[in-house]
Amino acid sequence: MFATYGPMFLLLTVAALIALLFYTGATVLGPKNPTPDKMKPYECGSESSGGNHLKLSVKFYLTAILFVVFDIEAVFIYPWAVHFKTLGWTGLISMFSFLAVVIVALVYCVKKGALEWEK
Amino acid sequence: MSTDIWLGWTYFILCALFALVGALATISSANPIRGAMGLLMMILSIAGLYLSLHAQFLAAIQLIVYAGAIVVLFLFVIMLLGPSAQAPSDSRARFPRAIGAGLFLLLGAGVVSWLVMLGQHISKETARLAAAGTWKPATVPSDFGGIDAFGKELFTKTLVPFELSSALLLVAVIGAIAVARSKHGDGAEKALPTAAALTEATPKEEASV
Amino acid sequence: MNLFFALSPFLTLALGALLLMVAEAAAAGNGRGEKVRPGLALGAALTCFASCAAAAGVWFYGVERIEGLDVLQPWLIIDRFTLFFAGLLALGGGLASLLAGGYLPEHQIERGEFYALLLFSTLGALILAAAGDVLTLFLGLETMSLGVYALTAFRRASPRSAEAALKYFLLGSFAAALLLFGFALLYGATGHTDLAGLGQAVKTIASGALSGQAAGPTTLGAAAGPLVLFGFILVLAGLVFKVSAVPFHMWTPDAYEGAPTPATSFMAVAVKAGAFAVLLRVLLVCFGDKQSTSWANGWPAVIAWIAVLTMTVANLVAGRQESAKRMLAYSSIAHAGYLLVGVVATSRDGTAGTSGILFYLLGYTVATIGAFGGLILAGHRGAEAVSFEDLAGLGRRHPAAALPFALFLLSLAGVPPTAGFFGKWFILKAAMEGGFSVLTVVAFLNSVLGAYYYLKVLVYLYMREPGAGAPIATPMKSGYVNVALAVSAFFVVLIGLDPSRSLSVATRAAASLFGG
Numbered sequence: 103m104f105a106t107y108g109p110m111f112l113l114l115t116v117a118a119l120i121a122l123l124f125y126t127g128a129t130v131l132g133p134k135n136p137t138p139d140k141m142k143p144y145e146c147g148s149e150s151s152g153g154n155h156l157k158l159s160v161k162f163y164l165t166a167i168l169f170v171v172f173d174i175e176a177v178f179i180y181p182w183a184v185h186f187k188t189l190g191w192t193g194l195i196s197m198f199s200f201l202a203v204v205i206v207a208l209v210y211c212v213k214k215g216a217l218e219w220e221k
Numbered sequence: 222m223s224t225d226i227w228l229g230w231t232y233f234i235l236c237a238l239f240a241l242v243g244a245l246a247t248i249s250s251a252n253p254i255r256g257a258m259g260l261l262m263m264i265l266s267i268a269g270l271y272l273s274l275h276a277q278f279l280a281a282i283q284l285i286v287y288a289g290a291i292v293v294l295f296l297f298v299i300m301l302l303g304p305s306a307q308a309p310s311d312s313r314a315r316f317p318r319a320i321g322a323g324l325f326l327l328l329g330a331g332v333v334s335w336l337v338m339l340g341q342h343i344s345k346e347t348a349r350l351a352a353a354g355t356w357k358p359a360t361v362p363s364d365f366g367g368i369d370a371f372g373k374e375l376f377t378k379t380l381v382p383f384e385l386s387s388a389l390l391l392v393a394v395i396g397a398i399a400v401a402r403s404k405h406g407d408g409a410e411k412a413l414p415t416a417a418a419l420t421e422a423t424p425k426e427e428a429s430v
Numbered sequence: 431m432n433l434f435f436a437l438s439p440f441l442t443l444a445l446g447a448l449l450l451m452v453a454e455a456a457a458a459g460n461g462r463g464e465k466v467r468p469g470l471a472l473g474a475a476l477t478c479f480a481s482c483a484a485a486a487g488v489w490f491y492g493v494e495r496i497e498g499l500d501v502l503q504p505w506l507i508i509d510r511f512t513l514f515f516a517g518l519l520a521l522g523g524g525l526a527s528l529l530a531g532g533y534l535p536e537h538q539i540e541r542g543e544f545y546a547l548l549l550f551s552t553l554g555a556l557i558l559a560a561a562g563d564v565l566t567l568f569l570g571l572e573t574m575s576l577g578v579y580a581l582t583a584f585r586r587a588s589p590r591s592a593e594a595a596l597k598y599f600l601l602g603s604f605a606a607a608l609l610l611f612g613f614a615l616l617y618g619a620t621g622h623t624d625l626a627g628l629g630q631a632v633k634t635i636a637s638g639a640l641s642g643q644a645a646g647p648t649t650l651g652a653a654a655g656p657l658v659l660f661g662f663i664l665v666l667a668g669l670v671f672k673v674s675a676v677p678f679h680m681w682t683p684d685a686y687e688g689a690p691t692p693a694t695s696f697m698a699v700a701v702k703a704g705a706f707a708v709l710l711r712v713l714l715v716c717f718g719d720k721q722s723t724s725w726a727n728g729w730p731a732v733i734a735w736i737a738v739l740t741m742t743v744a745n746l747v748a749g750r751q752e753s754a755k756r757m758l759a760y761s762s763i764a765h766a767g768y769l770l771v772g773v774v775a776t777s778r779d780g781t782a783g784t785s786g787i788l789f790y791l792l793g794y795t796v797a798t799i800g801a802f803g804g805l806i807l808a809g810h811r812g813a814e815a816v817s818f819e820d821l822a823g824l825g826r827r828h829p830a831a832a833l834p835f836a837l838f839l840l841s842l843a844g845v846p847p848t849a850g851f852f853g854k855w856f857i858l859k860a861a862m863e864g865g866f867s868v869l870t871v872v873a874f875l876n877s878v879l880g881a882y883y884y885l886k887v888l889v890y891l892y893m894r895e896p897g898a899g900a901p902i903a904t905p906m907k908s909g910y911v912n913v914a915l916a917v918s919a920f921f922v923v924l925i926g927l928d929p930s931r932s933l934s935v936a937t938r939a940a941a942s943l944f945g946g
Binding site for chain 1: 293301375390
C-alpha cells in the first residue's frame, strides 16, 4: 500500500509541514502588541454585529441538496468515460438512458423554478 | 514483523482512532457546527481506511461526495436553523435514558468482545487451513479498486442496479423540490415550524388547514 | 425485445412517470403562477393501471415462456410472484392517485410533485418486490421510502405534517441502516449478496453448525453461524419496521395521521405490500430451509410472537382512538399482524401460507384504499373529516357517501361476504393446517376484537347525530374519488363473491416462489 500511495502521503506530509511552518513561524517570529481593539473578531474592518450564528434561508438547502444529487450522478460518469471505447453500444445506450432520467430531473428543476433565486 | 506490516498497522490504528474520535465528537458536542466538523474528521479517516484496502476510487468518491457535498449540506441545514440549532439541555427522563445508554454500552461491549474472539478464531482457522494446504490468501487483481476495475464492474455486471439508481436520484430531486421549494405563499418560513407551534397544533386546527 | 416485454410493468410506470413530469414541467411555464392541470391525476392513475395491465399481460402470456431473462440475474427476478405484486402495487398506486386527484384540489394543496413522487414510489415498491439481490432490494426500498417521506411532508404549512415526516424519516432511515448492516454481516459470513446464493450459503453453514463441522464457505468456519444469526436479526428488524409490526410500529400512527390522506392510503397499501413481498422472499429464499438449521428454526417462533403482539396491541389501542384516521392507522398495524400469522404458516406449507398472504393483501389493498377514500369523501374544503364526531350522522344525511365507506369497513373487519373475510379465512386455515393452533385462536379472537372499532365507525355513521353546535360534515364532490371508490368496491364485492378465482391466481403466484 505504501509503495503505491507513497507519493501521495509524501505530498500530504509536505503540505502539512509547510502549513505548520508558516503558522508557527508567524507565531514565534512575529512581534506582538495586543490591544483590546485588535483582539476583536475581524469583520472587513467594520464594527462586527450580530451573533456568530446567522439564519440562512431554506433556499440554500434546496440548492445544496440538488447539488449533492447531481454530484452523485456525475460520479457515475467518470468510470464510464474511462471505459467509453471498450463498452461499445451497450455502454452508450445504458449511459444515455441514465442521462435521460437525469435530464428530465434537470428540466423539471428548471421549469419548477427550483434553481431560481426567489425573493 | 516486517516494516511494511508494522507501518500498515500503525496507519490503520491511526485512521481508526481518528474516525472514532470524530464519531464521538459528532454525537457528543452540543454545538452542531462542531458536530459537523467531527463528522468531517470521521469521513476523512474512513477514506483513509478505504485506501488501506486498495479501494482508491471509493476513497476519492468518499472525499468528493461525503466530505465535499454532504458535510456542506449538513452545515447548510445547521445554518438554516440559526441559533436555535443549539439544543437546550433536556433533563426529562434522565433515569431511563441513563439505563438505555448503559444497556447500549453493555451490548456494544459484548459485540466488540465477540468480534475480538471471532478475529482470533479466524486467524487460528486460517493458520490451520493454510498449514493443511487447503487455504491460500485470496489474490487481488492488480487493478482492484481503481477507476478502471470499478467502471468495468459497474457497466457490465451491475448494469441493472446502475439504471435503477437513476430512479432513486430522481426521487431525491422531486422530493427536495416538493418539500423545500417556497411557492404559493406557504413559504419557507412556515415550512419549518417552531417547537411552540408543534406543541400547540391539535387535530382540530389541522382540519382547518 | 423479450426483455422489454418482461419488464413492461416497470418500464410503463417509469416512462409514464417521466412523460408526466415533462408534461407538467412544460405546463408550468417559467415556474410562476402555475396551475396544476386537472389531467395530471388522471395521467398518473392511467400510468399505474397501464403498468397493472402490463403485469397481467405478461402473466397471461406466461412468464415461463419468455427467454433471455438471464441478463437480469440476479438483480431482478421476474416470476409470477413478482408479477402478482407488480399488479397489486400498481393498482394501489393508481387508486391512491385517483384519491389524490379529488383530495388535493379540494384542500388546496395540489402541486404536481405529488403524482411524480407517488409514481416513483410505486416503481420503487415494484423493484422491491422483484429484487433478487441485496443491492436492488436496497435501491427499491430507498426509492419507495424517499418518495413516501416526501409525500408525508407534502402539506408544508402544517406542523403536524412536518413532525410526522421527520419522525418517519428518522426512524425509517435508522431501520434502513439496520437492514443494511444486517446484510453486510450476512455478506461477511457468506460472500454473497444475491438472495439465492445467500440462501445456499446459509444452508451450508447451518448444516455445518448442526453436524459440528466447520463447513462454511469462508475461513469463518463454525463462527459463521452466529454471524449469520446476528445479521438475520438485524435484517428482520429492518423489514418488520417497514411492515410496521409491533415493536417497531411507533412511527405508524403519527406518520399516517400527519400525511395527506391519499398519501396515507398509499403508505398503508403499497409500502406494506412491498415490504411483505420482500419479507417473504428473504425469509423463504434465504432462510427457507428450516429442516437443516438448528438456529434458523427460530424464525417462525419469533414471527409468531411479533404477530401476536402486533395484533393484540394494535387492536387494543385502535379501540381507544378519537380520530378515525388514527384508528385506521392502528388497524393497518393489526392487519400486518394477521399477515404475519400467514408468514408463520409458510414455515410448514409454503404455498398455502404464501397464497393466503397474497389473497389477503389483495383484499386489504382495495378495502384500505376504499376506507381512506370514504374518509376523504366525508370531508370538504376547510373541514376535513378526521374524528369519529365528524362522521356522526353521515349515513342519514348522505347515504351515497356513507354506504361504500361502510362496505370497506365491513371488509376490513372481515364480515363474511366480503374480500376481507376470505383473506382472514385462508390465512387462518393455513395456520391451522400448519399446526399453529394457539396462534390461530389468538388471531381469531383478535379479529373479533378488531370488529369492535370498525363497528364503532358504523355506529357513528348511522346511529349518532352531531352534537349541538358541532360542525356538520358535508361530503365533497369529486369524480376521481368516486371512481376510486367504485373500482375498490367492485373488487371487494367481486373477490368476496368469487374467492376461488383470486385464490387460484394467488396460489400460482405463491407456487412460483418455490420453483413451481
